[in-house]
Every structure is written in C-alpha cells, then in structure tokens.
Amino acid sequence: MSPRIDSLRNFLIGDAQADRVVPPTGFTAWLTLFAAAAMAFLAVFALALSLATSRLADRWGDELARSSTLRISAPEGQMAAQTDAALRMLETTVGVASARALTNAEQRALLEPWFGPDLPLETLPIPQLIEVIEEGSGFDAAGLRLRLAAEVPGAVLDDHTRWRQPLVRAASRLRLLGWVSLLLIGGAMAAMITLAARAALAANAQVIGVLRLVGARDGYIAQAFVRRFTLRSLTGASLGMVLGTLAVLALPSAEVGGGFLTGLGFQGWHWLWPLTIPLLAALVAFLATRAAARRTLGEMS
Amino acid sequence: MRAPGKAFKGQSGKGAAVIELENVAYSYGGAELLSDISLKLQPGSFHFLTGPSGSGKTTLLKLCYAALFPTSGYVRLFDTDVRAMGRDDIAMTRRRIGVVHQDCQFLNHLSVADNIALPLTVSGRADDSEMDNLNELTGWVGLTERAGALPPELSGGERQRAALARAVIMSPDVVLADEPTGNVDWEMSQRLMRLLIELNRMGKTIMIATHDLALIRAAKPHVQARVLRISNRRLQLAGADL
Numbered sequence: 001m002s003p004r005i006d007s008l009r010n011f012l013i014g015d016a017q018a019d020r021v022v023p024p025t026g027f028t029a030w031l032t033l034f035a036a037a038a039m040a041f042l043a044v045f046a047l048a049l050s051l052a053t054s055r056l057a058d059r060w061g062d063e064l065a066r067s068s069t070l071r072i073s074a075p076e077g078q079m080a081a082q083t084d085a086a087l088r089m090l091e092t093t094v095g096v097a098s099a100r101a102l103t104n105a106e107q108r109a110l111l112e113p114w115f116g117p118d119l120p121l122e123t124l125p126i127p128q129l130i131e132v133i134e135e136g137s138g139f140d141a142a143g144l145r146l147r148l149a150a151e152v153p154g155a156v157l158d159d160h161t162r163w164r165q166p167l168v169r170a171a172s173r174l175r176l177l178g179w180v181s182l183l184l185i186g187g188a189m190a191a192m193i194t195l196a197a198r199a200a201l202a203a204n205a206q207v208i209g210v211l212r213l214v215g216a217r218d219g220y221i222a223q224a225f226v227r228r229f230t231l232r233s234l235t236g237a238s239l240g241m242v243l244g245t246l247a248v249l250a251l252p253s254a255e256v257g258g259g260f261l262t263g264l265g266f267q268g269w270h271w272l273w274p275l276t277i278p279l280l281a282a283l284v285a286f287l288a289t290r291a292a293a294r295r296t297l298g299e300m301s
Numbered sequence: 302m303r304a305p306g307k308a309f310k311g312q313s314g315k316g317a318a319v320i321e322l323e324n325v326a327y328s329y330g331g332a333e334l335l336s337d338i339s340l341k342l343q344p345g346s347f348h349f350l351t352g353p354s355g356s357g358k359t360t361l362l363k364l365c366y367a368a369l370f371p372t373s374g375y376v377r378l379f380d381t382d383v384r385a386m387g388r389d390d391i392a393m394t395r396r397r398i399g400v401v402h403q404d405c406q407f408l409n410h411l412s413v414a415d416n417i418a419l420p421l422t423v424s425g426r427a428d429d430s431e432m433d434n435l436n437e438l439t440g441w442v443g444l445t446e447r448a449g450a451l452p453p454e455l456s457g458g459e460r461q462r463a464a465l466a467r468a469v470i471m472s473p474d475v476v477l478a479d480e481p482t483g484n485v486d487w488e489m490s491q492r493l494m495r496l497l498i499e500l501n502r503m504g505k506t507i508m509i510a511t512h513d514l515a516l517i518r519a520a521k522p523h524v525q526a527r528v529l530r531i532s533n534r535r536l537q538l539a540g541a542d543l
Binding site: 018020021023024206207209210211212213214215216217218219220297301 | 392400408422
C-alpha cells in the first residue's frame with residue numbers, strides 16, 4: 001500500500017488513543033457542526049439555482065436561436081395570398097429548414113392566457129403567424145426582410161434576437177451568481193472553521209505544551225485537531241445537505257405553473273450533485289484546519 | 302573538588318556528553334538571565350543544580366531540552382546542535398529526555414494511567430507489551446490504586462510521582478527534574494529522591510534543579526553527585542559546604 005493511501009486510511013480510520021489526547025471542545029464543536037450544516041443547506045439552493053439557470057440559459061439560447069416568427073398583417077382578402085407568398089419565399093431561403101403557418105387553434109392557444117378560451121378568433125383582425133425553423137448557421141435576416149418588403153408587404157420578421165439576448169444574458173448572469181454564491185459559501189465556511197480551529201488550538205495551549213514536552217510531533221498534534229474538525233464538518237454538511245435537498249424537493253414542480261421559479265430544482269442525474277457538498281465541505285475543513293493548525297503551532301514554538 | 306565560587310567550565314568527565322552547553326548565554330526582554338554557561342552531562346552522571354529562586358535554574362533546564370534556545374553559544378543534545386534541529390527533530394529528542402516539572406502539568410481529562418502512558422501514545426508505542434511496563438511503572442511509583450483517577454484528584458506527592466513515571470516510561474537516557482520535591486513533605490521528597498537515585502543506578506543521566514540544600518545533603522551519601530550552583534547568571538561548582 002502506498003504511503004499516501006496508508007496515511008489517508010489512517011486519517012479516516014483514526015487512532016482512538018490519539019483522538020483522546022485532545023479534550024472535547026464544547027462550543028467549537030457545535031459551531032463547526034452548525035456552520036457546516038447551514039452552509040451545506042445554502043449550498044444546495046445555490047447549486048439548484050445554478051443548475052436551473054443553466055438549463056434555462058441553454059433552452060433559451062438553443063431553442064429560441066433555432067426559430068423565428070413571421071407575422072403577416074394584411075386585409076382579409078389578401079391574407080391567404082400573402083401567407084402563401086411568404087411560405088414560398090421561405091422554402092427557397094438558404095438557412096431555413098422548415099416554415100409553417102400556425103393553425104387557428106394554435107393561435108387561439110397562444111392568446112388564451114390573455115383573452116380566455118372562448119375568443120372568437122374569426123371575427124378579429126388577428127395577424128397570421130408563420131413559424132420558421134432554421135438550419136445550419138441560420139438565414140440572412142436582413143436580406144430576407146428586404147425580399148419580404150418587396151413581395152409580402154404585410155410581413156414582419158421577428159428573429160427573437162431583440163428579446164432573446166437579454167433573457168439569455170440574464171440566465172447566464174444568474175448561473176454565474178449561483179456559482180459565485182457557492183464559492184462564497186465555501187470561503188465563508190473555510191473562514192468559520194479556521195476561526196473555530198484556531199480558538200480550539202488556543203484554548204488547548206496547555207495540552208499542546210504537555211504533548212510537546214512528552215515528544216509529540218506537530219504533525220501528530222495537528223492531525224488530532226484536523227481529523228476532529230474534518231469529521232465534524234462532514235457530519236454537519238451531510239445533515240445540511242439532506243435538509244436542503246428535502247427543501248428543494250418540497251418546492252412546487254416545474255410542471256405545475258411552468259414558470260421559472262417553479263423550475264428551481266434538480267432534474268435527472270443532477271439530483272446526485274448535492275452528494276458532493278459534504279465531501280467538498282470536509283475537504284474545505286481539512287485544508288482550513290490543517291493550515292490553521294500549522295500556523296498556530298508554528299506561532300507557539 | 303573545586304573551591305566554592307569558582308566558575309565551572311563543564312569538564313565533568315570524558316567521552317561523548319548526552320547534553321552539552323558551551324559558552325551559553327540567554328537573554329529575555331533585554332536582560333541577560335544566564336551568561337557564559339558551559340556544562341557537559343556525561344551518560345550515567347548525577348547532577349544537582351542549585352541556586353536561589355529566580356537565579357535561572359528552570360531556564361537552564363529548558364535550554365537542556367530545547368524548550369528555549371541560547372542567545373549565544375551552543376547547546377548540543379546527543380551531539381546535535383539544537384539550532385540545526387527542526388521541530389520534528391526536537392520532538393524525537395525529547396523522547397530521549399524525561400522532564401519532571403515542579404507544577405507537573407497533566408491532561409486533566411485523561412486518567413493518571415493514560416497520562417503516564419502519554420509518551421508511548423504520542424510515539425505510537427502504546428501496544429500491549431508497553432502497557433505491561435506501564436503497570437509495572439505505576440506500581441514502582443506507588444500509584445497502582447490511583448491509576449484510574451483524574452489528575453486533579455491527586456495529592457501533590459502523587460502528582461510528582463505520576464510526573465516522574467511519565468518522564469521515565471520511554472526509558473529515556475536523561476531525566477531532568479525541576480524542583481521535583483517542591484510541593485511535597487520531607488518523607489515524600491525522600492521517596493522521590495530514592496526513585497531518582499534508583500534510575501541513576503539503572504544508567505540514566507539525572508539532573509535535578511532544587512533550592513533545597515537539605516535534600517542534596519541527604520542524597521549525597523547515596524549517590525555520587527556533582528552539585529552545580531547558579532550565581533550571578535553563571536554556573537559554579539558548589540563546594541564542600543554541601
């Protein structure tokens with residue numbers, strides 16, 4: 001067994017005798033446990049936010065970028081002719097995979113949230129919508145507008161750029177905010193554990209003095225503290241992760257309202273992501289306590 | 302024997318010294334506490350270190366187990382300059398030097414037996430065979446029945462004996478004792494001295510710092526001891542008055 005694996009095994013299994021040489025530290029134990037649990041709880045939400053906004057940005061970015069809408073407003077007698085002309089033109093346009101006019105039922109469904117289900121669509125001057133699906137690198141929107149202006153005067157091309165870009169940008173910013181939050185949570189947890197570890201080391205100055213007097217190496221003394229704080233953080237973060245995941249589970253399902261906030265959660269294998277939080281918390285605690293122990297023991301020399 | 306008051310230059314026997322101080326000075330806060338100290342502790346030797354309170358006995362002992370470092374001069378422990386030692390080296394060296402303090406500090410959450418076994422624990426030697434030694438040692442210092450007690454429950458004499466047992470459980474080459482009889486009555490101090498003399502007969506190097514001259518006088522018929530005195534920051538060989 002390699003020395004690294006051996007030392008990791010020793011660290012995880014621990015030395016019952018060595019663990020006992022450092023006395024139980026009441027308030028720092030609870031502080032570490034609570035801080036780790038609270039931070040893991042928040043981390044679950046930050047992770048859910050990041051993943052949800054990531055999905056949203058991808059969907060808005062990919063799906064909307066692949067489609068455009070052509071709106072035809074024409075006198076009643078010319079609507080069908082202009083719609084046919086527009087469809088013919090789109091069929092010959094490079095970068096257009098398909099184009100189809102929405103049916104009355106589809107247009108009614110689009111207006112239903114605003115006007116209700118009994119809208120008499122036939123009696124209203126509703127423009128005809130044509131859904132355009134792009135392919136390859138898309139079509140030349142400026143060129144298509146010029147051709148439409150010449151042959152289909154009632155057509156207005158909406159390639160979604162105007163409103164899609166701010167939405168995608170907002171979703172990307174939210175995703176970034178989520179990751180920054182995770183980093184801040186990790187940093188805050190490291191700071192709290194460092195403070196708790198330093199307080200524990202300072203409170204045990206006499207114990208450290210005795211251990212040094214009888215020939216304990218600094219690594220031995222540090223490990224007793226590091227192992228304790230790492231395991232406490234792992235326990236606290238596991239608890240916080242479970243509670244945070246249950247809270248995310250309790251959020252309304254995305255299918256219920258269909259809005260952004262109801263989609264704040266995990267999907268598919270993303271439910272496994274929260275499991276990494278306790279492990280990362282333990283790693284943060286391990287590094288923070290080890291650095292604090294080395295510094296404090298160095299200062300005590 | 303040298304005349305009283307003459308500066309001691311450390312030539313106490315031949316061969317490699319286990320602890321050697323050469324022209325050592327130690328200052329703290331701008332004040333020089335020890336000056337031009339030279340001393341060699343040969344294997345198996347017995348030294349008393351005496352002097353009035355505040356003369357620097359504890360400081361000198363601390364220099365001997367690298368708890369302090371000299372301001373100038375050299376301290377060599379087992380032939381290695383302490384300035385060349387890293388923190389791990391110092392820890393390893395302390396396993397060869399048993400130290401008994403006057404205020405013998407313990408880990409109050411551990412039993413007396415666990416405290417005595419602490420050097421074995423920190424050096425990873427707390428196995429069954431060593432635990433047999435622990436039982437034997439606890440009996441040697443007369444603490445068998447108190448082995449399960451916590452340190453705050455011990456009397457002054459019991460604490461000193463427990464500290465002595467802890468200092469020798471690793472079978473160190475040297476035992477340094479700082480006022481080991483300071484908190485105990487005469488009968489107990491004699492008992493502790495007998496234990497230290499017994500250790501010396503086993504080949505251990507012993508140095509005891511004490512201001513109790515009666516203790517030294519009582520011990521001298523039983524052990525071939527050199528008596529050193531710190532006076533005016535310097536080390537002197539004490540005279541026939543002792």
